[in-house]
Amino acid sequence: MKPCSFHKNKGQLDRAMAGIAALIVAAGRGERAQSPDREGVLLPKQYWKLGGKPVLRWAAEAFLASSRVSHVLAVIRTEDRSTYEAAVAGLGVLPPVVGGATRQESVRNGLEALANRKPEHVLIHDAARPLVSPAVIGRVIDALDSAEAVAPMLEIPDTLRRKSGDAFSLVPREGLLRAQTPQGFRFASILDAHRRFAAESVTDDFALAERAGLSLATVTGEAMNLKLTTVEDFALAERLATPALPDFRTGTGFDVHRFAKGDHVWLCGVKISHEFGLEGHSDADAGLHALTDALLGALGDGDIGMHFPPTDERWRGAPSHLFLAHAAALVRQRGGAIAHVDVTLICERPKVAPHREAMRGRIAEILCIEATRVSVKATTTEGLGFTGRREGIAAQAVATIRLP
Numbered sequence: 001m002k003p004c005s006f007h008k009n010k011g012q013l014d015r016a017m018a019g020i021a022a023l024i025v026a027a028g029r030g031e032r033a034q035s036p037d038r039e040g041v042l043l044p045k046q047y048w049k050l051g052g053k054p055v056l057r058w059a060a061e062a063f064l065a066s067s068r069v070s071h072v073l074a075v076i077r078t079e080d081r082s083t084y085e086a087a088v089a090g091l092g093v094l095p096p097v098v099g100g101a102t103r104q105e106s107v108r109n110g111l112e113a114l115a116n117r118k119p120e121h122v123l124i125h126d127a128a129r130p131l132v133s134p135a136v137i138g139r140v141i142d143a144l145d146s147a148e149a150v151a152p153m154l155e156i157p158d159t160l161r162r163k164s165g166d167a168f169s170l171v172p173r174e175g176l177l178r179a180q181t182p183q184g185f186r187f188a189s190i191l192d193a194h195r196r197f198a199a200e201s202v203t204d205d206f207a208l209a210e211r212a213g214l215s216l217a218t219v220t221g222e223a224m225n226l227k228l229t230t231v232e233d234f235a236l237a238e239r240l241a242t243p244a245l246p247d248f249r250t251g252t253g254f255d256v257h258r259f260a261k262g263d264h265v266w267l268c269g270v271k272i273s274h275e276f277g278l279e280g281h282s283d284a285d286a287g288l289h290a291l292t293d294a295l296l297g298a299l300g301d302g303d304i305g306m307h308f309p310p311t312d313e314r315w316r317g318a319p320s321h322l323f324l325a326h327a328a329a330l331v332r333q334r335g336g337a338i339a340h341v342d343v344t345l346i347c348e349r350p351k352v353a354p355h356r357e358a359m360r361g362r363i364a365e366i367l368c369i370e371a372t373r374v375s376v377k378a379t380t381t382e383g384l385g386f387t388g389r390r391e392g393i394a395a396q397a398v399a400t401i402r403l404p
C-alpha cells in the first residue's frame with residue numbers, strides 16, 4: 001500500500017533557521033496487541049490508527065506544523081522500522097534512531113543523534129500523546145526563553161485516596177501535578193545531564209533536569225494531550241480526533257467508454273487483461289471516472305471534464321487515479337471526509353468478481369480511506385443495449401461525504 005500523503009506541513013520554509021528539534025520517543029516495549037481496526041498484525045500502540053492515521057504520525061505532524069521546529073527525529077525499535085517508515089511516509093522527518101533498553105537510554109540515543117546539528121532547544125515527546133496541540137508546543141517553546149527545562153503540567157481534579165488494607169486515606173491534592181510532554185530543554189544542558197546521570201534511573205527528562213540542577217519552569221498542559229495507555233484512552237482519543245462533520249452530502253456519477261483494439265482495460269484502478277481495450281482520452285477507466293464525478297457532485301464542484309478537460313494534452317493517456325485523488329483532495333481542502341463510496345460496473349465482460357477486492361483496495365488507497373468504506377459491484381444488462389452487445393462498459397457511482 002502506498003502511504004496517504006495528503007498532509008503538507010506549512011512550516012518547512014522557516015525551519016532551517018529555527019534551531020528547535022523535536023524528539024519523539026517511540027521505542028517503548030509496551031504490550032503488542034491487536035489494533036482496534038483489526039488490521040491483522042500485532043502492533044505497538046504508537047502505530048495503531050487513530051482517526052485513520054497512525055498514532056505516531058499525529059505527533060510528527062504536530063511538530064512539523066510548527067514553523068519554530070527545525071527537525072523532527074523519532075527513536076524507534078529496530079523491529080518496527082518498516083512500520084515506522086510507513087507511518088511517517090511523505091513527512092520531512094530525519095532518519096529514525098534506534099532506542100535502548102529503557103526510555104532514558106532511548107532519549108539519550110536520540111539526543112546524541114541530534115548533537116551534530118547543535119539545536120538550541122529540544123522538545124522531548126512521547127509518541128503515545130498524539131493530540132498534542134500547537135498551543136502546548138508554543139507555550140513550552142516560549143518558556144524556554146527563561147528556563148533550561150520546561151514541562152507542561154496539569155492539576156488533578158479528582159479526589160485522591162491511598163488504599164492501605166481496608167482503609168482509604170485522603171491524599172491532599174494541593175501541590176500535586178501531573179506531567180505531560182513535550183518537555184522542552186536547552187539542548188546542551190539536557191544532553192549533558194543524560195550523559196552524566198546515565199547510570200541513575202529517572203522517570204522523565206524533567207526529573208533528570210532537576211537532578212542536574214537545571215532551572216525549571218512549568219506551563220499549563222492540556223487534558224486533550226492525553227497519553228494513550230488503555231483501550232479506553234483510545235476510544236476517547238478517537239472521539240477527540242474525529243472532528244464533528246455533521247453535513248452529509250451525496251453525489252452520483254456515470255460514465256461510459258467504448259471498447260477498441262487492445263489487450264487490457266483499466267477498471268477501478270486495476271489493470272485487467274482483456275480481448276479489447278477501452279477508448280478514451282485518458283486510460284478510460286470508467287469506474288474511476290464515475291467515482292470522481294460522484295465526489296465532485298457531492299461537493300457541488302462541477303464534473304471531471306471541467307477539472308480535466310479532454311482538450312488538455314496533459315491528460316492524454318493519464319492514469320485516472322490522478323483525477324480521483326484530486327477530487328478526494330478537494331473534499332479534504334473543505335475540511336471534509338469521505339464516508340463511503342459505491343461503484344457499479346455494468347458490462348458482460350471482463351468478469352469483475354475476481355478483481356473486486358483488488359479494486360476496493362486500490363480505491364481505498366487512492367482516497368486514503370479504509371477499504372470498509374469502499375464498495376465495488378458489477379452487473380450485466382442481460383445481453384440488452386450497448387453493454388449487452390459488448391460495445392462498451394458503463395459505470396455508475398455514489399459517494400457520500402461529510403463536511404464541517
Ligand code: MG
Nearest residue numbers: 255256286289
Ligand atoms: Mg470517462
